[in-house]
Amino acid sequence: MAKALDRVLDAVDVETFLLCETRDEGVELGLRLMKELGFDDPDVVFCEQGGPGVRIRLRAYLSRPGSNYPWIGQHQHDVGEAKTGD
Amino acid sequence: MTEKVGGRPVHGDGAVRPRTPEPKKVLMVPLDPVHDVGLKLIRRALSQRGHEVVLLPPDLPPEEVVQKAGEIRPDCLLVSRTISYGTAELLARFLDLLDTAGLRDKMRVAVGGMSIRPELAQEMGFDAGFGPDTTVDDAVAFVEDREFQGTRARRKLSKPDLTEGFSYRFKDEEIGCLCHEVAQELLSWAKERTSPGVLRAEIREEMERARKEGRQEEVSRLRDEYARLTGDEILRFYREGTPVSHTRPLTPPEARAFSDLEKTAGDGDDLTCPASADVMGNRVVFVQYGTGCPLVDSYHIVLSQSWGARGVVHFDPSWGARQEGLLEGTWSHQHDGTVITLDNLQLIKKYILPWTLWQVRAHRGLNTPETVVLAALAGADLTKVNMVYGSLAAGTDPERLCVDGVKCLELAARFGLPYDVVTNEELAGVPAAKAFAGMLVVMTAGVLSGGRPILQPLFARSPEAIINGIMDEDFVDFNAAKMMVLADIVDAPVWPGAPVGFLTQSQDRVQSSTMTALHAALALHLGSRAVTIASSDEAYAGGPITGASRVDSLKSVAAALRFFGQTKITPSPRAASLREKLREDILNTLKSAVAAGSLVDALYAGVFGSREDGAYPGRAGRGTVTKRS
Incomplete structure (x- = not known):
């Protein structure tokens, strides 16, 4: 079966609140978090510091315009597999 | 009058900002086809504070901007970029051109705008990067070589009294x-009338007073008296110390974590508050x-x-x-x-x-x-x-x-x-x-x-x-x-x-x-x-x-x-x-309540909400009310 990640249209966003003392630390923690989750090229969409940490939105693009889209043909392929199982 | 950059209000009179030690020469330029509003706001604030500011028009080629920088020799060069397309390449090339012209070390250079991420700007070699949430104050602080206030805001507020100024007089x-x-x-x-709930409240008040005054024997006596008025799991807690279902005491590491948080909050003076x-x-x-x-x-x-x-x-x-x-x-x-x-x-x-x-x-x-x-x-x-x-x-x-x-x-x-x-x-x-x-x-x-x-x-x-x-x-x-x-x-x-x-x-x-x-x-x-x-x-x-x-x-x-x-x-x-309809229905409900004889009877009778409406008189505590002796 195809990986679920191959069905992501473009990107995965992670939204959370990270405990830290500065915004810079929050950004660093966020990028580390994404790498720990297996995303090699993460980005910070939004990061705002307040009180005990940062509200952060992290993003990992899996397909950018012009790249080879892993999801092409995957949907039909999986449907076909399901039918075989019937 | 207030103005905003990144959604945050900034007072234009300059009164809240510290005095600048010496006027600076500032060159500002949008490396962008059209967008220069943010720079105009900053120019205004800098000019009000006595700095000499030159704002170049949008859409100049980087080579021309570098040439102007060589002529003007500013203390600070502020560039902005709003559109995101090709930003990294453009900014890298701009810095290279400044370097080649021998100007990079002669001035402090910052970049800001909607497409700028501070961490990326600093990685590229800018002295500072200002993202979408930047305030005019932040940019002024950079020019004046002061520490950025960033999002840290000291909000001294007073506690509101929600009831102040109301007479409770019925107009109707x-x-x-x-x-x-x-x-x-x-x-x-x-x-x-009284109830176990009323009696426990009276005991609790007395017990906490005794505890505060160090009268331990009295606390123990009142605690026993209190326990006799409890039921089920609460009674087991008072008698045997057994926790109530799905509860557990806080652990020592949790207790220590409270003090970490105390450093963050303090009395509010050091609490970091975002613009919103x-x-x-x-x-x-x-x-x-x-x-x-x-x-x-x-x-x-x-x-x-x-x-x-x-x-x-x-x-x-x-x-x-x-x-x-x-x-x-x-x-x-x-x-x-x-x-x-x-x-x-x-x-x-x-x-x-x-x-x-x-x-x-x-x-x-x-x-x-x-x-x-x-x-x-x-x-x-x-x-x-x-x-x-x-x-x-x-x-x-x-x-x-x-x-x-x-x-x-x-x-x-x-x-x-x-x-x-x-x-x-x-x-x-x-x-x-x-x-x-x-x-x-x-x-x-x-x-x-x-x-x-x-x-x-x-x-x-x-x-x-x-x-x-x-x-x-x-x-x-x-x-x-x-x-x-x-x-x-x-x-x-x-x-x-x-x-x-x-x-x-x-x-x-x-x-x-x-x-x-x-x-x-x-x-x-x-x-x-x-x-x-x-x-x-x-x-x-x-x-x-x-x-x-x-x-x-x-x-x-x-x-x-x-x-x-x-x-x-x-x-x-x-x-x-x-x-009008609400007023009429409120009036009719109150008339029915008076006719019921008492609030309690009206509640049982469904005057303030019937079973048909979806209201059901509760059962917890039924039969526990007694006449005061």
């Missing part, structure tokens, strides 16, 4: 007379907390205050309403609601800023008078009382809750605690007019007891509204009609909740936050003294609210308040006819 005399009649009867009736908190200003927006764990609650409270919340509401577990007695000690709870004990409340209190209002609710259940005692002892600012809601939609026997509720009114008056009179029975299906009639009776009893009640209409898409199609067109008119009818009837403060927007929010955080924000803005623009909001997790039932969800809803409210500003929201003419 017909309704006022009926409310007085029912309320007077209630107070006379309750004076001759400034937009909230003095608008009193309450959030509710009650994850189950006092430590997590405290984190949520601190971050909520950072993002502009001016009030927090303690939510306790629902089982607390059905058990006779409250625990002692510091407890974590694995389900929704944080256990009410004096120790838990005192821990949480440490993280409530001097200007934040703190409400501990006592509106339902078998422990309401004692909750008011604990709220006062812990330093809460507000409580919540309504025996009509508590007995029709929260499971407590009407007779019991009326005795306990009147005790709450007395205690709240003695402790100087204002309280809201909530009308969430609307969520069970009770029509707004019946709920309002009950609220007005309780408010009257509260005023007669010397208290300062606050009316709490429900801003929601209630079952009544859904079934009757009242809100099919919009969510404005019916809520506006509620505010209008209350303003017609009595001069009393109004604080819609709780929270606003009930049954309009979905599990989607964007939709949920938007609904919350619009309801909050509507309430505040229609004259509410305060508003209680949900988090963007309001419609999610799979677990406790997250910190991120709290931030999202607070930011949404700030955005809505910023959007409407001082604009008046005008409901359609339909609101006026809804107001």
